[in-house]
Amino acid sequence: MSGAALRLSDVACVRGGRMLFRGVSMALEAGGGALLSGPNGIGKSSLLRLCAGLLPTFAGQVTRTGGVALADERLALDMDLPLHRALAFWARLDGAGPDALAGALAAMDLSALADIPVRMLSTGQRKRAMLARVIAGGAPIWLLDEPGNGLDSASLTLLGEAVERHLAGGGIVVAASHQPLPVAAPVTLALADYPPFEPNDAEAAA
Amino acid sequence: MKLLWLLVGRDLAQGWRSAGLWLPVAFLLLVASLYPFAVGPDAALLGRTGGGMLWIAALLASLLPVDRLIAPDRDAGILDQIALRGVGEEMVVIARLVAHWLSFGPPLMLATLPAAALLKLDGGTIAKLETGLLAGTPALAALGLLVATLTAGLRSSGALAGLLALPLAVPLLIFGAGTLGDGSGAAIKFLAAASLLLVAITPFAGAAAIRAGRE
Numbered sequence: 405m406s407g408a409a410l411r412l413s414d415v416a417c418v419r420g421g422r423m424l425f426r427g428v429s430m431a432l433e434a435g436g437g438a439l440l441s442g443p444n445g446i447g448k449s450s451l452l453r454l455c456a457g458l459l460p461t462f463a464g465q466v467t468r469t470g471g472v473a474l475a476d477e478r479l480a481l482d483m484d485l486p487l488h489r490a491l492a493f494w495a496r497l498d499g500a501g502p503d504a505l506a507g508a509l510a511a512m513d514l515s516a517l518a519d520i521p522v523r524m525l526s527t528g529q530r531k532r533a534m535l536a537r538v539i540a541g542g543a544p545i546w547l548l549d550e551p552g553n554g555l556d557s558a559s560l561t562l563l564g565e566a567v568e569r570h571l572a573g574g575g576i577v578v579a580a581s582h583q584p585l586p587v588a589a590p591v592t593l594a595l596a597d598y599p600p601f602e603p604n605d606a607e608a609a610a
Numbered sequence: 611m612k613l614l615w616l617l618v619g620r621d622l623a624q625g626w627r628s629a630g631l632w633l634p635v636a637f638l639l640l641v642a643s644l645y646p647f648a649v650g651p652d653a654a655l656l657g658r659t660g661g662g663m664l665w666i667a668a669l670l671a672s673l674l675p676v677d678r679l680i681a682p683d684r685d686a687g688i689l690d691q692i693a694l695r696g697v698g699e700e701m702v703v704i705a706r707l708v709a710h711w712l713s714f715g716p717p718l719m720l721a722t723l724p725a726a727a728l729l730k731l732d733g734g735t736i737a738k739l740e741t742g743l744l745a746g747t748p749a750l751a752a753l754g755l756l757v758a759t760l761t762a763g764l765r766s767s768g769a770l771a772g773l774l775a776l777p778l779a780v781p782l783l784i785f786g787a788g789t790l791g792d793g794s795g796a797a798i799k800f801l802a803a804a805s806l807l808l809v810a811i812t813p814f815a816g817a818a819a820i821r822a823g824r825e
Contacts, residue, residue: 419825456690456694457694458690458693458694458824459824459825471694471695471696472694473694474690474691474694476687476690478685478686478687478690479686479687480686480687480688480690480691481686482620482624483686484627493616493620494691496616497613497616497692497695497697498695
């Protein structure tokens with residue numbers, strides 16, 4: 405897992421003809437964590453999708469070394485399957501063994517729910533299932549979008565521990581959240597600091 | 611290769627669970643049992659027109675599963691998750707094409723046998739019909755999948771898919787129905803050529819559509 409890196413240089417993002425942010429730069433090495441903060445709609449999820457390579461940048465560059473795991477608002481698990489079989493599809497695609505999957509289920513306290521169909525899970529349990537998918541995949545770069553949403557305090561602790569273990573193992577975590585997370589992140593990026601245009605520009609234009 | 615079978619396996623299992631397998635078969639059998647009521651139980655008339663009717667039924671049946679081919683996986687984030695793992699969209703579309711044909715072509719060809727009996731088709735016509743379906747169903751599957759990738763994420767995509775696919779399917783219908791009457795074998799060759807063309811284009815066009823639809 406060593407050697408993972410995620411670099412953003414002067415990245416700008418345009419969605420639906422509207423610029424969300426520009427000039428975002430960030431360099432994360434193995435063991436580096438970053439917390440994206442900011443109000444709703446500021447572009448946290450978009451920045452994560454940029455990091456994942458699912459969105460093209462409008463300007464600037466994103467370079468990744470190592471695989472990426474993304475947990476966004478969509479579960480991406482087959483609803484009719486028992487939880488462990490739905491997760492096993494991704495584990496097989498990731499080349500992760502059954503041990504990694506069992507470990508991930510245990511880390512998110514889901515072992516007792518392994519045989520329950522995904523559609524029967526509650527909001528918090530689904531969020532934990534998504535995090536288990538990220539853990540089991542073994543990718544060095546984790547991109548977590550609002551990972552704490554819907555989690556109770558016990559699960560938040562589990563999330564914090566999982567992130568800590570991942571960082572200690574040389575992984576990279578970028579988490580976006582509008583609320584405080586029990587995650588020790590050395591870098592905090594407030595997207596409100598990267599407005600699409602400088603206030604001075606607006607005054608000059610006016 | 612292992613990756614391809616993993617994706618095909620999942621797509622087949624999904625198709626099996628969502629009952630998409632039985633929909634085209636039930637549709638074809640329903641049309642074949644309704645047709646004699648509409649035109650009357652004249653065996654000669656049924657035998658002459660039944661083959662063409664089954665081709666129309668097969669064409670329309672291929673549109674039934676279109677709205678569950680791509681859109682649910684796109685909305686659930688599964689296509690994005692596959693892309694994150696460095697798997698090209700082309701591979702996703704190829705896997706889905708294989709799985710879609712397997713769960714659509716052979717069942718439809720099997721259902722054609724009882725349907726042909728209902729329409730009093732003779733043995734020669736049944737053989738020509740089955741050969742034509744073998745050559746033509748890959749094209750129908752590819753066309754359905756292509757339209758599914760193009761319309762995924764749009765509202766009322768099912769209706770739009772029908773409007774998009776039917777004009778493109780006209781050559782398939784002409785050559786498919788042509789195989790029944792013609793002795794020269796030209797129609798089946800054109801049908802097979804159309805199949806090859808659509809199967810070759812679909813992975814690239816479908817992948818481009820999935821990428822363009824990502825937001």
